[in-house]
Amino acid sequence: MNAPQDPGSVGAVIAQKAHFDEPLKLRSGATLPGFELAYETYGEINAARSNAVLVCHALNASHHVAGYYRGQESELGWWDNMVGPGKPLDTNRFFVVGVNNLGGCHGSTGPMSVNPATGKPWGGDFPVVTVEDWVEAQVRLADHLGIERFAAVMGGSLGAMQAVQWTLSYPERIRHSLVIASTPKLSAQNIAFNEVARQAITTDPDFHGGHYYDKGVVPVRGLRIARMIGHITYLSDEAMMGKFGRQLRRAALGFDFEIDFEVESYLRHQGDKFSTYFDANTYLRITKALDYFDPAADYGGDLTKALERARAAFLVVSFKSDWRFAPTRSREMVRALLDNRRIVSYLELDAPGGHDAFLLEDPRYFAALRAYFENIDL
Amino acid sequence: MTEAEHALFAARPDLAAIARWVAPGASVLDLGCGDGALLKYLWEARKAAGYGVEIDDAEVIACIRNDVSVLQLDLESGLATFRDHSFDCVILSETLQTIHRIEQLMREMLRVGRQAIVSFPNFGHWSARLQVMLGRMPVSKTLPHDWYNTPNVHLCTVTDFEDLCRKLGVKIRERAVLHEGRPVSLLPNLLGSLAVYRCEGR
Numbered sequence: 001m002n003a004p005q006d007p008g009s010v011g012a013v014i015a016q017k018a019h020f021d022e023p024l025k026l027r028s029g030a031t032l033p034g035f036e037l038a039y040e041t042y043g044e045i046n047a048a049r050s051n052a053v054l055v056c057h058a059l060n061a062s063h064h065v066a067g068y069y070r071g072q073e074s075e076l077g078w079w080d081n082m083v084g085p086g087k088p089l090d091t092n093r094f095f096v097v098g099v100n101n102l103g104g105c106h107g108s109t110g111p112m113s114v115n116p117a118t119g120k121p122w123g124g125d126f127p128v129v130t131v132e133d134w135v136e137a138q139v140r141l142a143d144h145l146g147i148e149r150f151a152a153v154m155g156g157s158l159g160a161m162q163a164v165q166w167t168l169s170y171p172e173r174i175r176h177s178l179v180i181a182s183t184p185k186l187s188a189q190n191i192a193f194n195e196v197a198r199q200a201i202t203t204d205p206d207f208h209g210g211h212y213y214d215k216g217v218v219p220v221r222g223l224r225i226a227r228m229i230g231h232i233t234y235l236s237d238e239a240m241m242g243k244f245g246r247q248l249r250r251a252a253l254g255f256d257f258e259i260d261f262e263v264e265s266y267l268r269h270q271g272d273k274f275s276t277y278f279d280a281n282t283y284l285r286i287t288k289a290l291d292y293f294d295p296a297a298d299y300g301g302d303l304t305k306a307l308e309r310a311r312a313a314f315l316v317v318s319f320k321s322d323w324r325f326a327p328t329r330s331r332e333m334v335r336a337l338l339d340n341r342r343i344v345s346y347l348e349l350d351a352p353g354g355h356d357a358f359l360l361e362d363p364r365y366f367a368a369l370r371a372y373f374e375n376i377d378l
Numbered sequence: 379m380t381e382a383e384h385a386l387f388a389a390r391p392d393l394a395a396i397a398r399w400v401a402p403g404a405s406v407l408d409l410g411c412g413d414g415a416l417l418k419y420l421w422e423a424r425k426a427a428g429y430g431v432e433i434d435d436a437e438v439i440a441c442i443r444n445d446v447s448v449l450q451l452d453l454e455s456g457l458a459t460f461r462d463h464s465f466d467c468v469i470l471s472e473t474l475q476t477i478h479r480i481e482q483l484m485r486e487m488l489r490v491g492r493q494a495i496v497s498f499p500n501f502g503h504w505s506a507r508l509q510v511m512l513g514r515m516p517v518s519k520t521l522p523h524d525w526y527n528t529p530n531v532h533l534c535t536v537t538d539f540e541d542l543c544r545k546l547g548v549k550i551r552e553r554a555v556l557h558e559g560r561p562v563s564l565l566p567n568l569l570g571s572l573a574v575y576r577c578e579g580r
Contacts, residue, residue: 315442334449335459338429341405345442346449349435364435371443 008084010042010091013067013077015107018144024102024136027292030127033116037141038100038107039063042083043091045147051378052095052147054138055079056155056162059230059286060278062106065098066091081361088369093378094151102137103129103285111210111281124210128285131158131293135165142173151376154178156358157325158286161293164333167310168295176376177310178369180317181358183329184303184336185294190324193233194287197226201280210281219280224271226283231270236321236354303336313343315372317365319357320350345372383423386415391559392471392497393419395574399495399552400426404466407491409453409483410473412437414446421446428465431457454478457486465491472572474498474539475530484546488579493551497574500555502535502567519558520571536567543577552576 017036024032040063045052055065057078066077066084083089083096100108103126111126118125142150153163153174160182166174186194204222206212212219235243244263259265299305314337318330327348337344347368351357357365387394393416400406404426408417411430420426430448432438441448451459454477468491470483475498477483487494499520500506506516515525523530534542536555543550555562555570562570 331451331459338459338464339461343447344429344449345447346451347438348450364439368439368442371439375442375445 006084008086009076009080010067010084012070013040013042013064014069015040015063017107018141020137020140020144022140024133024140026127026133027130028128032102032109032127035102035109035137036107036113037063037102037109037137038104039141040065040067040077040098041145042066042096042098043094045095045145046378048378049146049148050151051093052097052142052145052150053089054097054099054142054150054153054166055083055089056134056138056153056159057098057101058155058157058159059283059290060274061159062104063098063100063108064106065096079359081359082366082369088366089154089373090370094373097141097145097147099138099141101129101134101286103127103282103289105279105282110279111285112213112279121213123213123281124208126210126281126285128288128292130289131161131165132169134162134289135169138162138166139170139173148173150174151378152176152178152373154180155182156180157182157355158290158293161290164295165293167312167314168306171309171311174312176315176372177312178315178317178372179330179333181319181322181325181330181355182316182333183325184296184333186291187329191291193229194291197229198284198287200225200229201284204280207280210284212280218275220275223275223278223280223283224268226280227271227274227278228267231267233324234354234356236323236352238321239352239354239356242352303332304339307336307340307342310337310340310342315345315347315369317347317349317358317368319353319355320348321352322355322357324355383419386419388559390415390472391556392572392574394559395554395556396469396471396495396497397423399576400424400467400469402426404428405464406467406469407431407460407465408469408471409457409487410470410476411441411446411448413440414444414448416469416471417441417446418444426467428467453483456482457490460490462489463492467491467493467495469495471495471497472499475533478531480532480542481546484542484548488548488577492578494548494577495574496539496577497572498534498539500536500567500570500573501533502537503557503571504568505571507568518571536570536573539573539575543575547580549578549580550575551578 021034061078064077066080100106103110111122115122153166155163160179163177167177201222204219206217207219247262249259295306296303318327334346353360402424406428408430438450468487509516554574555566556572
């Protein structure tokens with residue numbers, strides 16, 4: 001597909017930056033003296049300023065949700081199939097905002113930014129940020145853009161946790177929350193996978209406690225392994241088998257430790273690619289944000305009580321082949337919302353893509369989201 | 379009543395009977411809710427709000443299109459998502475006959491709802507009896523499927539259903555047996571093609 005001619009594409013986009021001088025107190029107790037957020041917008045805000053939709057990203061994505069940058073026409077935004085003119089989240093109708101989260105490595109203030117106290121990159125000193133902190137930063141962006149209330153906040157996986165947190169931190173500022181392929185908290189197994197990824201990074205000799213920028217090195221090995229582990233959890237067994245099977249990369253088994261199977265080659269490729277564009281310090285922090293998310297924790301583990309404050313209508317979507325955040329986790333959310341008599345619809349789709357299914361085009365998934373957005377009054 | 383509601387009740391006369399039994403403002407759970415037409419009607423006509431449960435992808439999407447809250451869950455695995463007595467009314471309209479574990483679902487309905495409303499095609503209707511007597515599985519307006527492609531697995535008669543209610547200790551509070559949309563009072567198990575019950579637990 002040639003993106004520039006695609007009538008469903010938002011076309012060429014330009015990333016913007018918003019600067020916030022007022023210090024931001026973080027959940028950890030630390031304070032950021034000020035910060036910048038990189039963001040993009042698509043579509044036009046209406047006169048009533050009632051058509052804004054915030055799209056929150058998950059682990060490795062960014063504010064570049066849709067369209068392309070001039071000169072990089074093949075690098076489409078990470079949810080370009082979802083967002084655009086005539087797409088499920090229709091930019092002819094909605095004003096869509098994508099934002100790179102605090103602590104990120106795509107333009108927002110993060111470990112690679114300069115710490116004003118030292119004049120050097122924050123590196124390992126950048127504080128651990130949480131989903132709550134992200135929402136606090138996002139609300140400043142909303143103020144900056146003159147958005148009093150979002151028509152919807154949506155996300156998949158970690159992005160969906162932000163869509164949930166919005167309904168708790170700012171119940172009056174969000175009308176609809178779209179919670180896709182997510183969970184109200186990570187399981188021990190989920191945390192375990194994150195910990196292996198973190199260990200891979202922090203034990204890389206090039207990590208230097210997170211202060212590797214001025215040493216001119218990158219903990220590439222650690223990042224590669226972290227990404228490979230992550231990738232396995234994003235795909236279902238079935239999807240992996242379908243994609244690679246036991247197909248060999250070379251003519252016959254090598255009886256050595258080079259690549260035998262296609263799947264090995266794929267994982268190495270993903271790992272290599274990732275380590276060229278993603279920052280290890282950011283990766284560590286994002287996995288912590290995942291681990292720490294647990295809105296019920298302050299309510300003795302009672303999710304129903306935790307969601308009492310929410311006023312938004314919810315659309316919860318899960319995918320049967322997603323074993324990372326399985327449908328049972330989404331059903332916990334649904335149950336707690338039902339207890340509170342919130343408006344909620346729940347889709348449990350029999351899609352094969354695993355956790356990554358939320359990024360893939362599926363006619364039922366897209367039809368449901370399209371229908372949902374069409375019913376949002378502006 | 380709007381034109382759409384007229385059309386709905388003409389196509390599904392049991393829904394008119396069900397709607398009459400739902401009190402204004404009641405909380406409703408509609409199991410096997412299809413495209414959500416009944417819930418939409420109950421909200422618009424009676425301000426009775428609730429949720430639909432549906433397994434079919436296309437129907438779930440139709441519910442969302444109809445702005446009806448729908449939960450894509452399998453009724454066969456029970457109603458674990460719902461708490462005890464969390465709804466005034468749990469509806470199972472023309473779905474009973476497609477359920478494998480009917481006893482479990484009946485118990486679950488009355489655990490979750492203060493009352494249950496159930497409708498089903500009456501297999502005891504004379505036309506069904508006649509077709510079976512002539513050596514064929516019945517096909518009719520209320521039983522439109524051929525035997526080889528029917529979603530129905532547990533067809534029953536008015537008498538059968540009442541026996542089951544007795545066995546489960548379910549109290550039948552009201553009954554409407556219909557044919558061609560009209561109530562049948564004489565020999566309902568023979569002359570009625572569609573039965574609707576309002577039940578309560580012990």
